[in-house]
Amino acid sequence: MTPYVLVVEDEDPIATLLDYNLGKEGFRVERAADGEEALLKVEEETPDLILLDWMLPKVSGVEVCRQLRAHPETRRTPILMLTARGEETDKVRGLDTGADDYVVKPFAMTELAARIRALLRRARPELVDERLEYADLVLDRGSHRVTRAGHAVHLGPTEYRLLDFLMQRPGRVFTRERLLDAVWGSNTYVEARTVDVHVGRLRKALHRPGAPDLIRTVRSAGYSLDERA
Template identity: 60%
Template sequence: MNEIRVATPRETPHDRAPRILVVEDEAALALLLAYNLESEGFQVEHVERGDEAEIRLAESVPDLVILDWMLPGVSGLEICRRLRARDDTRTMPIIMLTARGDENERVRGLSVGADDYVVKPFSTPELMARVHALLRRARPERVATRLVAGDIDLDRETRRVKRGGREIHLGPTEFRLLEYLMEKPGRVFSRAQLLDSVWGLSAEIDERTVDVHVGRLRKAIIRGREKDPIRTVRGTGYSFDETFGRN
């Protein structure tokens, strides 16, 4: 095969669950959202202010944002507009929460780039369904059972990796690292980005640790003269070679 492909859509394991940022200044509502999202298997972050959300989004891009319209600092409407102007967040799913229910306000929210618009008070099961639907459309690779590139086959359900039919034994960190790189072939990730996404936001690990684990991953998946699927970008980081497997 010459391209990344995904198999039958299924939900990802918890440790690779999509990350959702909740931007909501009502503490009780934010707690309710976080509880229900985590119950659905998502990783959840929460900030209360619009300016805090902008800082967090500049550090790391989540898979989806649930964004309140009225926020201290910067309004949700303005945040949505700015996110749509950025290349790395242009297509990121955004659900706008608001107490404004009239049609003109709905149109305004959608016109600045929100993918969905939910009026308070809302049905929690309905909101969860909308979250799942947006993620399926926006990031099908995040809900796929398998990732396949060339002769490398990564199965998320069994946590197994094969290359050319042979079993490759990876540690948990190397598995997550390969999985994350395969999700976005060709995209270059800095060491800080990989630490953030593979090790976790709270990880206090030196960036050079990434190099060690990339070295272990390469040693495990490459035999003899087999092509290296991981590309090192000097001074920047690593990517999964989008040309891997092509003749």
């Protein structure tokens, strides 16, 4: 599943540069132009990583970082501070507020992308690992293949993305709306009922006689990958 990076940057040329280059690196990028907008976007959907400028309108980057670290949902979300400040004291202050890393402008995109991947690898290895495993199910991102108990599972593109997302956090229940955002994209307008159709197809593809159903339906809540289903 494509890692979701929130870029919080008020300088449009830099934000556009980051959006374009991180997109080429395989990240899903959303942008916020000030600290207030950033907090709203995080509330709507928790990013896998936040690229946060130090100097922002309305709410400063340091204050955004402080608020995110105070909230249980974002306490461990990787935050990489991006700023023109290069003094040692400013670096220390940024890290003291809870930032995980610090990059000074101007920066090289190759280094920035490498630092982002390093943070994701520590915080959410399932996002960057080539191979996901759960129970007798294996999803190999490198070969784009899925097997269950050693037998090939043939999936359509949407079912593959759906399974990838569910395997990142097995046991967690996701609403239809959350699955729509993660698998279809927040800017795609499809009905929530569409999720039911594709979950049904995924469940059918994963079925093996005598083996447990790995997709759990939670009434009025959503779906999860759970071998206790």
